[in-house]
Amino acid sequence: MKGKVWLVGAGPGDRGLFTLKGLEVLQNAEVVVYDALVGDEVLALVPESADLINVGKRAGNHLMEQDRINRTLLEQALAGRRVVRLKGGDPFLFGRGGEELELLAENGIPYEVVPGVTSAFAVPAYNGIPVTHRDFTSSVHIITGHRRKNSENSKRIDYEALVRSGGTLIFLMGVSSLPSIAAGLLEAGMEPDMPAAVLERGTTSGQRRVVATISTLAEEAARAGIGAPAVIVVGRVCALADRFAWAENRPLAGKKILVTRPKELISETAARLRRLGAEVLECPAIETVPIEPDTSGLTGTGQDTRAFGAETASSAAVNILEGYFEHASGPVPGQKEAAKRPDWLVFTSPAGVRIFMEAFLEHRDVRDLCGSRIAAIGGGTAKALRQYGIRADFVPSVYDGETLGRELAQKIRQERTQGGQAEKPGQGIDAASKQAAHDRSGRAGTHEICGGRPVRILIPRAAAGNPDLVRELEQAGDVEIRDLAIYETKYRTSGIIDVRDEVLRGEIDFAVFTSASTVRGFCAMMKGAENDPAVPDLSGVRAVCIGRQTKAAADAAGMRTWMARRAAIDDLVDAVVRACDPENPF
Ligand code: SAH
DSSP, X not given: OOOEEEEEEOBSSOGGGSOHHHHHHHHTOSEEEEOTTSOHHHHTTSOTTSEEEEOOOOTTOHHHHHHHHHHHHHHHHHTTOEEEEEESBOTTSXXXXXXXXXXXXXXXXXXXXXXXXXXXXXXXXXXTOOSOBTTTBSOEEEEEOOOOTTSTTOOXXXXXXXXHHTOEEEEESOSTTHHHHHHHHHHTTOOTTOEEEEEESTTSTTOEEEEEETTTHHHHHHHHTOOSSEEEEESGGGGXXXXXXXXGGXXXXXXXXXXXXXXXXXXXXXXXXXXXXXXXXXXXXEEEEEOOTTOTTOOOOSOOTTTTTTOOHHHHHHHHHHHHHHHHHSSSOOHHHHHHSOSEEEEOSHHHHHHHHHHHHTTSOGGGGTTSEEEESSHHHHHHHHTTTOOOSBOOSSOSHHHHHHHHHHHHHHHHHHTTSOOOOOTTSOHHHHHHHHHHHTOOOHHHHHTTSOEEEEEEEETTOOHHHHHXXXXXXXXXXXXXXXXXXXXXXXXXXXXXXHHHTTOOSEEEESSHHHHHHHHHHHSOOTTSOOOOOOTTOEEEESSHXXXXXXXXXXXXXXXXXXXXXXXXXXXXXXXXXXXXXX
């Protein structure tokens, strides 16, 4: 069966300028053939399952390369695959889209074209330059500044005709021939003070512009060190640039930020940073992998002080869940069942909630958890619980493991000494709904349910979690803590974006970390190839961290660090804004 090819425009860089249709097609791709002009933000959207073919062209070798690209598209389609040919801007505007379709058409391969937002219009727009304006011009012309060697098409640009048109002139691929373009226009009679601009890496964090006149532009651009890719605009509309400029006024304009959260959590942080004008590279440094209940050989966390001893984490997971099952299928919760279930279930991450609940709900119902009270380390974890219809009974005042342990221990001690008195409502749940929860579950505070036995606390979380949590909880005295590893954190790296290279070239302004494990994952990403596995000097990396543990890990890795006021996404984004401010006292 024949496959199909989609010729897709990726837009000029900013991923918000990638079309909805382009995204849909890309998400279904089996093979993605891309080149150098596709922005990192769009590349990060390529599905992990797709095979990647980088055909980034090297100058001087174009014809050969183009032939090879055409053949690659044909071969992949003949192999029956869904092929996306991803190109910068619009695929038909100086993108050789037409050439790439020829071979496919000849061979009867089905294809579609998904137009893209072209740099010719988007880059001026991001620099405050409207390409037409009724007061100045009534036409716009797009010209290639690149001249094809040894070809009949290498006609001279008809500068006279362009000058006569009086329209806005937009040159693509023209940076290296800027002096000859300017000379050609002047010779053809253009006024020497005609406004002109060169716009480098438009719509990305690297966006820069030089506005001058056609007589001075080449010199000014050279002085500023402008390089490709850049769009050259010639015409009166360029005089509006400084007045209408807007992109650089956004709080995080010009900043490229690496976000390293696990993939399932990444979007919210990234979206907020983008809204403030940043270019955001989403490269998960870790992934969470559930510990399979039937996998043997996995060991516990080492912090599992009393309950499990040498038992493996995986069999412990089964036993715990079985404990729930027995309880849930019993008639009325009595002494026997009560002995099995935890008094407190403590969650320390949204991933922990998701993995625990998915395992639990495979055989059970959320109401079967009603015998236990539930604590969440912070807002994100509490939100993850709400998605399963559960409101956390307890959330600490500061979102970290140590505070969670200390404050929950205090609460347990308090309830023990208060005996039968009414308990205080925990944060994250009001008194009325707490009473309702009480009625539903037929249980009251810890003191009533325990009846003299130790308070049972179950912490389903990552292997090798923060030991402070357990240490602080033990301060409550007479507690039985089960620190249960239900998932592992694995390091990972992007198959398509060379994060290490970007960091070492100083392209990344900030790296955002939401856990100590993302910091360690990032360090693993920064290791060299196998023959040189050293972690490079990271003192140039500016790390914005969600909390103390995370900051400590980044400090230990030698990075320059900032910390959110509270461990919440809003505060994290705020910390990035503070870190960007040159006046900032840090
Ligand atoms: N098909 C593309 C153009 C390909 S030709 C489009 O529609 O945008 C390549 C030229 O496009 C570059 O030499 C440069 O002139 C321009 N270009 C592409 N992306 C750009 C960007 N982000 N900033 C400035 N110029 C860009």
